[in-house]
Amino acid sequence: MDTRKRTADRSAAEEDAHGSPPRTVEGLRNLAVSIGRDEGGVTLGAKAHAVLAKLVERPEEVAVRKITDLAESLGVNASTLTRLATKLGYGGFVDFQRVFRDSLAQQHRHFYSQQAGRLVERAQGLRAPGAAPEIDTVVQLARESIDNVEAFLAQLSAADLRAAAKLLASARRVRIHGLRQFGALASFLSYGLGMIRTDVGLLDAQGLGVAEGLAQLQRGDVVVVTSVSPYTRGVAEAAIAAAEAGLTVIAITDTRASPLVAPARHAFFIPHDSSFFSNSMGAYMVFCEGLLNLVATHLGKSSLQALERRERFIADLRIEWD
The missing domain is CATH 3.40.50.10490 (Glucose-6-phosphate isomerase like protein; domain 1)
Structure with a gap:
């Protein structure tokens, strides 16, 4: 487990211990799971819990979209998001959204090094007897590009x-x-x-x-x-x-x-x-x-x-x- 992952887990645990609303997306994800198990210390209706579960799985979208646009994409009213944020202990939707924006900023600061880190790990995994990592690397990139083309x-x-x-x-x-x-x-x-x-x-x-x-x-x-x-x-x-x-x-x-x-x-x-x-x-x-x-x-x-x-x-x- 890398340092950033350990820090996120520790932060989430500290949030739970102090009873304050999570300040990381990972903490919110853990809270969503706990609420689903009736262990979160917060009670949400089925609809509100479903909205929270969707939000924590699309952090980039939550970070940058207006509350009205986000609510429309989820099929709810903007007031639903405001009530959810307040119910979770935040000062309002802006305070809730700041968690996602801070997470996105942190992720972007490490984007290139994280990409390179995965590349190095993958290359090391290819160093088996008889493997041709040079060809495998190019083939993998080509296939990924094909997948991206098909997706768009x-x-x-x-x-x-x-x-x-x-x-x-x-x-x-x-x-x-x-x-x-x-x-x-x-x-x-x-x-x-x-x-x-x-x-x-x-x-x-x-x-x-x-x-x-x-x-x-x-x-x-x-x-x-x-x-x-x-x-x-x-x-x-x-x-x-x-x-x-x-x-x-x-x-x-x-x-x-x-x-x-x-x-x-x-x-x-x-x-x-x-x-x-x-x-x-x-x-x-x-x-x-x-x-x-x-x-x-x-x-x-x-x-x-x-x-x-x-x-x-x-x-x-x-x-x-x-």
Whole structure:
């Protein structure tokens, strides 16, 4: 058992001992089990207990969603969540939600090291006589990416895809925004769109800042944002600012609990579950390739003309090796 797990268990035990409401998600999970066994010192009705059980199994969603949105997703009234929080001993729903937010922040601080730790443990387990860990590692990552692709395909909305492709084809200007690892995805999407239409670019291509990039856009222009857990604050804030300015936001993210969803007109959810030491990008690349093809199809002859014009410049400038 690692140090963080021991700390969480000890914290949960201390919470029970002092009779105060749990301050960790693990403590809340233990409390939910105890209540179900009539051992928790707190009495909840069957409906309230079922809601608590659902909440502790979706901590990221509880951490970031508004109480009204969360209640709607659970099929209850917002007042039900407030009463539940009070019944458990919290000062209100905000106090209850803080437990999940603190847990999420702690998890994000260790995201990359935890991923790498699992990778090392798995590699050590493969060191059996005759094993080929190099091949096994690549095969496992490939299969995980296939699973992620199948997962996003299962929940794709044809209406959202059609509408997003139309927006990306017809908007006067399109800007893409992603930072850190997803800066690479933003660059790929910007490059691909730029092959088939004009006035496409990264939101902060010149390094002058997001505010400058947004100020150059007008109502009806499109901003595509992309980030996944652990989310990049700057991307989420840019999405909110863009929507408030009347720009159309399209989000490429991981879950419905993502902070990019609320300001977006269309959001696409791509899982990234993987043994890779960071966020897996494979399924995201497949999705973006599909989206680019849809935009090209929507543009029709104009996309062909754009590609032919590009090819002429490539030939004239002798860019490609013969």
